[in-house]
Amino acid sequence: MTIRVWDYLSEYATEREDILDAVETVFGSGQLVLGPSVEGFEAEFAAYHGVAHCVGVDNGTNAIKLGLEALGVGPGDEVITVANTAAPTVVAIDGTGATPRFVDVRAEDQLLDTALLEAAITERTRAIVPVHLYGQCVDMDAVNAVAARHGLRVLEDCAQAHGARRHDRLAGTMGDAAAFSFYPTKVLGAYGDGGATITRSAETAEALRRLRYYGMAERYYVVRTPGHNSRLDAVQAEILRRKLRRLDTYVAARREIAARYAEGLGDTELVLPSVTAGNEHVYYLYVVRHPRRDEILAELAKQDIELNVSYRWPVHTMSGFAHLGYGPGSLPVTEHLATEIFSLPMYAALDKRRQDDVIEALRRTLGAR
Template identity: 45%
Template sequence: MHIPFFSSQPMHAAIRGEMLVAMARVYDSNWYVLGKEVTQFEQAYSEFSQVTHTVGVGNGLEALTLALRALGIGRGDEVIVPSNTFIATWLAVTHVGATPVPVEPELTTSNLDPELLAAAITPRTRAIIPVHLYGQACRMPAIMALAHVHGLQVMEDNAQAQGAAFDGQLTGSFGAVNTTSFYPTKNLGALGDAGAITTNSEELAQRLRVLRNYGSVTKNHHETVGYNSRLDELQAALLRAKLSYLAEWTAQRQQIAAWYTQHLAGITNLRLPTLAAGATHVYHLYVVHTPFRDALQGYLATQGIGTQVHYPVPPHLQSAYTQLNLPIGSLPVAEELAATCLSLPLWPGMTEDMVGAVASAIRRF
């Protein structure tokens, strides 16, 4: 049985007609940038996220960068980031001239460890960026409480966790500004690059609208040094069509994860995902850990089973960050996770037979 790591075909086949109607509506409108489709999607996504404002932008990295700009973070500032995350979280900090300060995750959840944050705070610290990795909500109440004590901003990276919650509050609604990506493989994926920023602040939302549009409110008049980072009408229309299915797709992801947990139980040298008390998980990824990761991945490939590694090289060991002088061994938890993690196939439309086939192959290995 061939099982790809990811397939959007079952999702897209089921809603093909609605997606084509959305495309045709944009085509026939003859208005393709910052029109009613973007406005309507921003309103719908705000309702979904239980926030006041959504600002659509070009992609997830630009969402992070513009959000930091809107908070006034720049040269000389420090921003606390997870030591294990996709490098975009760190890149945004660097793009605004600030310095990323990594803090290790909890080994069990792979999410930022709130107990380690205080030791990383210096007089230059301005913000904390928790990343809801793989789809599980970080321990946000603890992070928010510490940020309040120290007068720090919180900016969630919610690219992998749309619809997750902690103690009943949705991710993407805790921080002053919060960012997401709609890259095609995300739980809510566009048909190309797209991103958004959520906030409950009218002032920050307006600042972000200016920043995304060349720093301009009135055409040919530019208030600040801005960007060209606008969610386009076509992607907004497609995302709005898909948004109404997100809860259904999330439930499927959670069911597939439950099947994996059941079928993989008791396998020696295989650590399964752990859910923190109070957190929900929307399973953008189902990540297991094993010291035999590379060999297991190779074996599964011979069985027609696709897998991926998220992420094999932590940001501090990338050439882009040699200036931070963080050699091998300096962030051991991130390095252990990077050396042992393996993402198994998980996408809406997978059946229990497929999950069972993956689990059986892992048991044989």
């Protein structure tokens, strides 16, 4: 039986009754678009984070794109982020008409190197999008200090960091706004696409609500452009309401799995995840490093164990972003990491037997005793 890098079926078997009740709740409500399920999730997700506003959208990419637009980013602007991220981060920036600009990451935690931020700022820079990668937070004090000195907006990319904390502050509560994805693989995952942007600002929230609904202030009357059709699906919102109540349980399970990996693989040649001081990691992904990465992936595939690479191609090396002008060697740490990183199976319902099989297979492959 194949051990997958991610699987929802065990979780669904446990939560099936609640998930199907969520679907029935929406179907029986008489309102299939926006309505009480979306409003309820928005209120509860905002309350979880201790902020005033949450605006549900159709996916995490648009949570970033609309969030940036609501903060005033548009054509002619530049937005600083990293290339060691899922491509949607950069696709969203590009979608506003702004130009993405990259800084390198730190080898030890693969997070944005805040020491490089200042040098990347130009007269066109409008915003910074720090990516809380793999489940832990960027040094937001350093990001915010740079942003304050230069009058920049900060939108946190929290797609991989639901429930993560830095110095006891939740990911998503440290910038002007924050974007979340609820793609099924996420720590808080829907049963389809979904996203949300949270903020303390009533003005930003009002702009977000108009942007996701064609630019309308009221039905059929557009008051601002650009406008989009980017509403969070009501069924997904109701499912997310149920799962939000279990978010801390999911995080605890992921941390237990991470601890078991650390115990079982700590004496091998693998470079295991490093938790930065002040961070509370939620392990959306359990990312390790080894110079013989591709050999290891091939060998475990023969044993029906799936591993993954997040991400094999840094965004600045993709042909779709060649126009940005970042040639080989421009982000040396990011480029080197891309040759070594890979992810082990990680999801809250991963049982100990399957995890032990992964650990034993890796130890055999690496020649560890």
